[in-house]
Amino acid sequence: MKLFNTLTRQKEEFVPITPGEVKMYSCGPTVYNYFHVGNARPFIVFDLLRRYFEYRGYKVQFVQNFTDIDDKVINKANEEGVTYDVIADRYIKEYYTDAEGLGIGKATVHPRATETMDAIIGIVQKLLDTGHAYLAPNGDVYFRTKSDPDYGKLCHQPMEELQAGARISVGEQKEDPMDFAVWKAAKPGEPAWDTPWGSKGRPGWHIECSAMVNKYLGPTIDIHSGGLDLIFPHHENEIAQSECANGCAFAHYWLHNGFLTIDNEKMSKSKGNFFMVRDAAKEFGYETIRMFMLSAHYRTPLNYSAESLEMNKASLARLYEARNNMEFRISKAEGDAMTAEESAKLETLAAYKQKFIDAMDDDLNTADALSAVFELTREINAWMGAHQDATKAFLTAAHSLFMELTGVLNLVQKREDAAADPDADRIETLIAQRAAAKKEKNFAEADRIRDELAAMGVTIKDTRQGTQWSRA
Numbered sequence: 001m002k003l004f005n006t007l008t009r010q011k012e013e014f015v016p017i018t019p020g021e022v023k024m025y026s027c028g029p030t031v032y033n034y035f036h037v038g039n040a041r042p043f044i045v046f047d048l049l050r051r052y053f054e055y056r057g058y059k060v061q062f063v064q065n066f067t068d069i070d071d072k073v074i075n076k077a078n079e080e081g082v083t084y085d086v087i088a089d090r091y092i093k094e095y096y097t098d099a100e101g102l103g104i105g106k107a108t109v110h111p112r113a114t115e116t117m118d119a120i121i122g123i124v125q126k127l128l129d130t131g132h133a134y135l136a137p138n139g140d141v142y143f144r145t146k147s148d149p150d151y152g153k154l155c156h157q158p159m160e161e162l163q164a165g166a167r168i169s170v171g172e173q174k175e176d177p178m179d180f181a182v183w184k185a186a187k188p189g190e191p192a193w194d195t196p197w198g199s200k201g202r203p204g205w206h207i208e209c210s211a212m213v214n215k216y217l218g219p220t221i222d223i224h225s226g227g228l229d230l231i232f233p234h235h236e237n238e239i240a241q242s243e244c245a246n247g248c249a250f251a252h253y254w255l256h257n258g259f260l261t262i263d264n265e266k267m268s269k270s271k272g273n274f275f276m277v278r279d280a281a282k283e284f285g286y287e288t289i290r291m292f293m294l295s296a297h298y299r300t301p302l303n304y305s306a307e308s309l310e311m312n313k314a315s316l317a318r319l320y321e322a323r324n325n326m327e328f329r330i331s332k333a334e335g336d337a338m339t340a341e342e343s344a345k346l347e348t349l350a351a352y353k354q355k356f357i358d359a360m361d362d363d364l365n366t367a368d369a370l371s372a373v374f375e376l377t378r379e380i381n382a383w384m385g386a387h388q389d390a391t392k393a394f395l396t397a398a399h400s401l402f403m404e405l406t407g408v409l410n411l412v413q414k415r416e417d418a419a420a421d422p423d424a425d426r427i428e429t430l431i432a433q434r435a436a437a438k439k440e441k442n443f444a445e446a447d448r449i450r451d452e453l454a455a456m457g458v459t460i461k462d463t464r465q466g467t468q469w470s471r472a
Helices: 037-055 071-080 084-101 113-129 159-164 205-216 228-246 277-284 286-294 306-332 340-361 366-386 392-409 424-439 443-455
Strands: 002-005 010-013 021-026 059-064 133-135 141-143 180-185 201-203 221-227 251-257 260-262 302-304 458-463 466-471
Touching: 002 251, 021 037, 021 205, 037 059, 037 221, 037 251, 037 260, 037 277, 037 286, 037 392, 059 205, 071 084, 084 277, 084 286, 113 133, 113 141, 113 180, 113 201, 113 205, 113 228, 141 228, 180 205, 180 228, 201 205, 205 228, 221 228, 228 251, 277 286, 277 306, 286 302, 286 306, 286 366, 302 306, 306 366, 306 392, 306 466, 340 366, 340 392, 366 392, 424 443, 424 458, 424 466, 443 458
Parallel strands: 021 059, 021 221, 221 251, 260 302
Antiparallel strands: 002 010, 133 141, 141 180, 180 201, 458 466
């Protein structure tokens, strides 16, 4: 498997630190609101990477954090007149609701910054002890950027260029404009934690991730991931403080997903083109959003539009229809052994599995992987159309292959159990009455029953194996 490493700016063969195991960390949300469609892209992509590693037999330790103490969380709490933890608890719960809808699994660990405070304070103290950080007169603690000769290696910019854009804001007491806060002294009315260096306060943004990685995965991990916008300063600062504290490499592979635009414009609250996943899902469905995110390579820019969502919704519907057709045919078919012709056909279908794996091994190329799934689907559909007497053994094997590949992508796995449909008995009775009417050549009655079923939101399809129905 090859992955594009931002650190080296090239595709590299993935070689884990421990054979057969993967330690990966991905930056999670700051929990002060629902997450938007731009946030959804890295959540979906890097959850899929974890799923694919597991599919290939790796044991994966996957950590994704919650930033539950931050200016945005505190400001939201102040607006509502509640404590910061009320806001954090609410939106962590809402994160899980949206994540489940999008087919995003839970990480091995979802640490909160406030639950990792001992580890955060420990790494700040280590940086102070080694001279990589210093205590400012106002109680803030800053990382001394010039103490790290490798600073800038992830964003590939020399220190002098980075310094040109650096400024010291009002209230900051830095030695150098490039230095960044790892600890912020307490402000009146804000939550704060005691420290060994005597400055009560709360952590800076970057230090949280370094501490969580170190606590749950160790000083060196295989993969660190996040959005392209996190390369600088967030991930650059993570590397600097982690490697200076631990004296070893922080992460071997850095993966970043491309930007999401809205109708070909950068997503922005000021432009009013800022969509929460919750709202988009009401219009298009959660799984359509997942399908859309996987329809392009994760490193390419992706344009979010109603047209794109509708196209992906239709594509997803085609896959569901193929699955349902296979399952209907299996329920009606006979034959526990394949014919020689079917065995040969199944071997040709297996080529699509290899095509799928080759695509996923090539830097998680989900666009080509989906193409392999659709080609497989067309082959199965064509075979079923031309072989009405296909054996149950063949149909079951073809269905199993289809479900295996779509299962890796976590698409086409949802079910609306017809047996659990409250109108199932009524629908089956009407279908039987329609079949009897057609047999008696009472086509007016058959059409009337079809219309009645349509009014109930039921779509029917007549096949040689019988009438197949589904909810429209």
